Amino acid sequence: DGVSITDGEKLTATDVAFTYNTLKSTSSVNDFTMLDSVQAVDDTTVVFHMKRAYSIWPYTMAIVGIVPEHAYGADYGEHPIGSGRYIMKQWDRGQQVIFEANPDYYGEAPKMKKVTVLFMEEDAAFAAVQSGQVDLAYTAASYSDQTISGYDLLSFETVDNRGFNLPAIAAGGSDANGNPIGNDFTADVRVRRAINIAIDRDEMIENVLSGYGSPAYSVCDKMPWYNNAAETKYDANGAKALLEEAGWTEGNDGIREKDGKKAGFTLMYPAGDSVRQALAADTANQLKEIGIDVKTEGVGWDTAYDRAQAEPLMWGWGAHTPMELYNIYHTMKDTGLAEYSPYSNESVDHYMDEALASSSLEESYELWKKAQWDGETGITEQGDIPWIWLVNIDHLYWAKSDLAVAQQKLHPHGHGWSIVNNVDQWSWK
Structure with a gap:
C-alpha cells in the first residue's frame, strides 16, 4: 500500500504481473521457463503459477526490477522509471x-x-x-x-572468483556456428588434475593480488551449497607424476612431449583487465615448472567466447545463487555439452536437476554438494575437473x-x- 512510481502513478500488483509475464516471453538473460503465469489478485496481491518446482525461484525473482506497465515502451531502457530509492536524472552513454x-x-x-x-x-x-x-x-x-x-x-x-576452463573433450568438433570445440591436450583428465594441483594459490594471492584475496576451489566458495571436497593442496611433484602417467615426458628444454607434440596451450584473458592478465602470466610461470608451456594472449570478448570452447580463457564468475554452478557445468539440451568446458556428466546433471526441483532452497543444498562430488563422480579434483579455480579477489576501492x-x-x-x-x-x- 502507498507505493508510487516516480511519475506519480500508483504501483500495483498489475505492474508486478506485467513485468514477469513480459519477461517470461522475452528475456534472453534469465530463464523463466519454470513460470507459467502471474496473476494480480488485487492491487497488493500477486500469485505466481509455476510449471514445476524451482528451488531457487526466490533468487530468480528477486533480481528483477518491477516495470510500470503504463510507462513501458520502446524507449523505456533509455528513460527508465520505477518505485525505487533513486531517480535516474541523466545518462550520458x-x-x-x-x-x-x-x-x-x-x-x-x-x-x-x-x-x-x-x-x-x-x-x-x-x-x-x-x-x-x-x-x-x-x-x-x-x-x-x-x-x-x-x-x-x-x-x-x-565470491568474485577467477579461473579458467579446460576443454574436456578432444579436438575435431565444431559448434553450430563452425567454431572449433575441444582440445587434445586438456581432454585427458590426468592433465587437468595435474594443472589443478600445480597451482600455488597462496603464492598467486601474494604476488598478483598483493594479499587481497582468498584461494578459490569452486564457483561457489563460501556459499551454503559449497562442497569442501573441492579443496586441494599445492603438489608440484604429484602434478609431474600425473603427467608422466599420461605419457608426457620432459624434453631437453624442460617442456614435456608426447608423440612429437609439446605439452601446452594458449591461455586467453580479456584485454584491458590487468588482474586477469597478471593471473594468466602467473599461471604460465607456475605451469612451466611442471613442464607445460602456456602462452598468454589478450583478446576481445567478441572473439573470446568463440575461441574458449577450444582454448582456455581466464573468466570471472561468482553469485549468490547455485544457478552459477548449473550454468557452468550442466549439459545444454541443444549441444549435449556444458558450455565452454565443453563437458558432460549425467550424474552431475541429475543432481542439479533434482536440486532445482526441490521444494525449498535449504532442502537442495546437499544435492548441489553432490553435484560437485558424491564420493564417486563429480567436478572436483577427484572427478572430471573441467574448470580450474584460482582466487576469489577482494574488491578494492x-x-x-x-x-x-x-x-x-x-x-x-x-x-x-x-x-x-x-x-x-x-x-x-
Whole structure:
C-alpha cells in the first residue's frame, strides 16, 4: 500500500504481473521457463503459477526490477522509471549516469541525496583519485601499494572468483556456428588434475593480488551449497607424476612431449583487465615448472567466447545463487555439452536437476554438494575437473577518508557495482 512510481502513478500488483509475464516471453538473460503465469489478485496481491518446482525461484525473482506497465515502451531502457530509492536524472552513454533520491520513496529516505557514477577504465579511475575528483573508485590490486592523501583503501570479501576452463573433450568438433570445440591436450583428465594441483594459490594471492584475496576451489566458495571436497593442496611433484602417467615426458628444454607434440596451450584473458592478465602470466610461470608451456594472449570478448570452447580463457564468475554452478557445468539440451568446458556428466546433471526441483532452497543444498562430488563422480579434483579455480579477489576501492560506506555483504562478481547496492545508507562523517 502507498507505493508510487516516480511519475506519480500508483504501483500495483498489475505492474508486478506485467513485468514477469513480459519477461517470461522475452528475456534472453534469465530463464523463466519454470513460470507459467502471474496473476494480480488485487492491487497488493500477486500469485505466481509455476510449471514445476524451482528451488531457487526466490533468487530468480528477486533480481528483477518491477516495470510500470503504463510507462513501458520502446524507449523505456533509455528513460527508465520505477518505485525505487533513486531517480535516474541523466545518462550520458559511456560517460556517466546521475541519480537523485526519490522524494516519495515509501521506505526509509536515502541519506545520500545524489549519486553520480562515472564510467572509467582502471588507469583513469586511479588518476581521478589522485587528483581528488571522485569520492570513491574501484581499483585493482596492482594499485594497492599506493598511498593517496585524503583517501583510504577499502577491501571487501567476495565470491568474485577467477579461473579458467579446460576443454574436456578432444579436438575435431565444431559448434553450430563452425567454431572449433575441444582440445587434445586438456581432454585427458590426468592433465587437468595435474594443472589443478600445480597451482600455488597462496603464492598467486601474494604476488598478483598483493594479499587481497582468498584461494578459490569452486564457483561457489563460501556459499551454503559449497562442497569442501573441492579443496586441494599445492603438489608440484604429484602434478609431474600425473603427467608422466599420461605419457608426457620432459624434453631437453624442460617442456614435456608426447608423440612429437609439446605439452601446452594458449591461455586467453580479456584485454584491458590487468588482474586477469597478471593471473594468466602467473599461471604460465607456475605451469612451466611442471613442464607445460602456456602462452598468454589478450583478446576481445567478441572473439573470446568463440575461441574458449577450444582454448582456455581466464573468466570471472561468482553469485549468490547455485544457478552459477548449473550454468557452468550442466549439459545444454541443444549441444549435449556444458558450455565452454565443453563437458558432460549425467550424474552431475541429475543432481542439479533434482536440486532445482526441490521444494525449498535449504532442502537442495546437499544435492548441489553432490553435484560437485558424491564420493564417486563429480567436478572436483577427484572427478572430471573441467574448470580450474584460482582466487576469489577482494574488491578494492579508494574512498575519501570522510566518506562512511555502509557495511557490505559478501560481494558477487561484478567490477565496481556491488558496493553501491546500499549507497542510500552511506553518509559523510
